[in-house]
Amino acid sequence: MRLGFGIFLGYFLIAILAGYFVLNVFVDEIKPSARQSMEDSLVDAANLLAELAVDDMVENRLAAGDFSKRVAAYQARQLDASIWGFSRKRPGFRIYITDAKGIVQYDSAHEDLGRDYSQWNDVYLTLKGQYGVRSSPAKALGESGSTIMHVAAPIKLDNKVIGVLTIAKSNLAVEPFIQRTQRKIETAGYWLLGASLLIGVLISLWLSASLQKLVAYAEAVTRGERVVLPALSLTEIKRLGLSLQSMRERLEGKRYIEEYTMTLTHEMKSPLTAIQAASELLQEPMPEEQKQKFLSSISDQARRLHVLIEKMLQQASLETRQTLENAERVNLSAVIKRALDGFGPKLEKKLLKLHVSIPDQAMVQGDPFLLEQVMLNLIENAADFSPRGGALGLTLERKDQVWSVCLRDHGSGIPDYAMGRVFERYYSLPRPEGGAKSTGLGLTFVKKVMDLHGGRVTLDNHPEGGAEARLDIPASL
Structure with missing residues (x-):
């Protein structure tokens, strides 16, 4: 596997997993958050209506009193409300009131009058002085697959609970807002994922380019080529390149010294042997003509040594140079x-x-x-x-x-x-x-x-x- 592809694949998997978990966390939190907000509003509304229903509850005229008339007027209203782009035409509350025994005394839907609700959590808990709330299936309202939230508030007289008022509202009321928010989060998440992947590609190419330069440099050094350390961007990779260059120069310097020493020794043997032989012969008596011949040989061999040393010094001066110093x-x-x-x-x-x-x-x-x-x-x-x-x-x-x-x-x-x-x-x-x-x-x-x-x-x-x-x-x- 190529290094650049491996880096990108790793980044891609991390980005996908991170995106998946983050999107799921956001999406999973949308519905609970929306319903918590609706429940908070229902708590305020239930407690307000409970106060308004006290007088009719005490005088036993819930069915024909001012409270029931006001609720009927509320249900008959045409709202014509536009909430963040969603139209709202009709009221969405159902209100029922039970007495201290949990028997329904009033129902804005006119369905459950006289029924015993004392076992339902909203009524049961409120009568015990606790916060009463429940969610029940909405099949009775023809809203299959949805639920209805019931939030209760106590009706009190002289600090004594004499009844319970419950507001019921379908969770479908907040479903459009949930779906729109979910779509927006998912769209933003996909854009973010795409941008992350693009950044991953660029980072992978950037890292891969630097490493490929370093690999090419190392391969050229292995082949014995004289190459200059390329420009590297990342600090760690640059340090690695400089370390390789320093190691190369030290190894080359050691090898060159060994080679030059061996070569110089080998090449100098022949002229030195000739000079030694001629000088030994010159110590013996001989004709002038032969003497001049040996002296000429010594001069030629000395000149040969001089040329050899000069050439090797020139060569040595270039071996460790990577660029021109005095261009x-x-x-x-x-x-x-x-x-x-x-x-x-x-x-x-x-x-x-x-x-x-x-x-x-x-x-x-x-x-x-x-x-x-x-x-x-x-x-x-x-x-x-x-x-x-x-x-x-x-x-x-x-x-x-x-x-x-x-x-x-x-x-x-x-x-x-x-x-x-x-x-x-x-x-x-x-x-x-x-x-x-x-x-x-x-x-x-x-x-x-x-x-x-x-x-x-x-x-x-x-x-x-x-x-x-x-x-x-x-x-x-």
């Missing part, structure tokens, strides 16, 4: 000219003809010293593989957004078996005419410098013979 606008044409001037004597020594075609100005962003070392390495490599009295061709031209340097020799070219290894560290081909191998670090150095400059180096055989090295360096704006 500036550089005229590549001037860099190439300086390199050619510095290499002029060797070209003349081999009688090499140089054909140069470069503009006066070619601006790039980079390190002038490193770029000059790159050109020196390429020219040296081309000169080494060129036959005596041969020719080199060097051109510099603009191609789209890069400056392209092309250096061609007219040697034997690159063997097929070496094509994939020319930039490999310490890999070197034998020079023509019995020349000694190089350190195998020059082209590796060139490639690393090009990587630091965001450029590219290629080395291929030319269709007309010889080898051709090409540098592509991004042009500076």
Whole structure:
């Protein structure tokens, strides 16, 4: 399972479960809350009507007294009320009064006069001095599936309970309000759930993007590529990336030291052995001519050691660098000219003809010293593989957004078996005419410098013979 999908799936399940439970809690609380509110209003109404019914109750004229007339007038009213968008046409109360024995003395519905209600909770509890309330099925009113709430209040005379007044109201009266509130809560809940899921997707993508960058960085390091730690947003992930980078640098530093020590030791053995042998022989009497030959050998081997050490120091300076530290606008044409001037004597020594075609100005962003070392390495490599009295061709031209340097020799070219290894560290081909191998670090150095400059180096055989090295360096704006 991909990390981003896993994060989103986990967030999705949490959001669904949270939404389900929250919505259910809200919805489950709507009906009780609405009915509690209705019951509170019925308590006030029942106690008010109980006070109004005292006189008719005492004088035993509930059926024809002022109370019954006022209730009948109330029931005949046309309300024409609009309550939060719901129309109300008729009164919704049913009122009945029982005496102190629980016998119905008055019923606004004219259905249960004379019946014994003493066992119903509303009457039974009120007569005992407690709060009386009950809910009963509404089948008698043709409202199947609903209930009717009965709220009672005592009718008192001289602080003595002489009867009970009960107000009955169908719970269906508040059902429209409950359903509308439920719909609104559910709609808002679905919108909230959708917004949560969208946020979850964005968070998952954000986390996944940072982690994918870190994974790609780790994989590139594993492959031995020189990559810069990507920009990471989350603090913890950024700290993890920095820890990986620090660990990489320490491990690379340790490995490079080991490799360089072993390579330097190996490469130095041959010239040191030759110098030691020549110096020992010089301690013995010998002809002047032979003496000069051994001295010349010592000088050549010392020079070889110097070149080896310089190359390895150059290489070591690049191994731990991820970016250019002293980048500036550089005229590549001037860099190439300086390199050619510095290499002029060797070209003349081999009688090499140089054909140069470069503009006066070619601006790039980079390190002038490193770029000059790159050109020196390429020219040296081309000169080494060129036959005596041969020719080199060097051109510099603009191609789209890069400056392209092309250096061609007219040697034997690159063997097929070496094509994939020319930039490999310490890999070197034998020079023509019995020349000694190089350190195998020059082209590796060139490639690393090009990587630091965001450029590219290629080395291929030319269709007309010889080898051709090409540098592509991004042009500076």
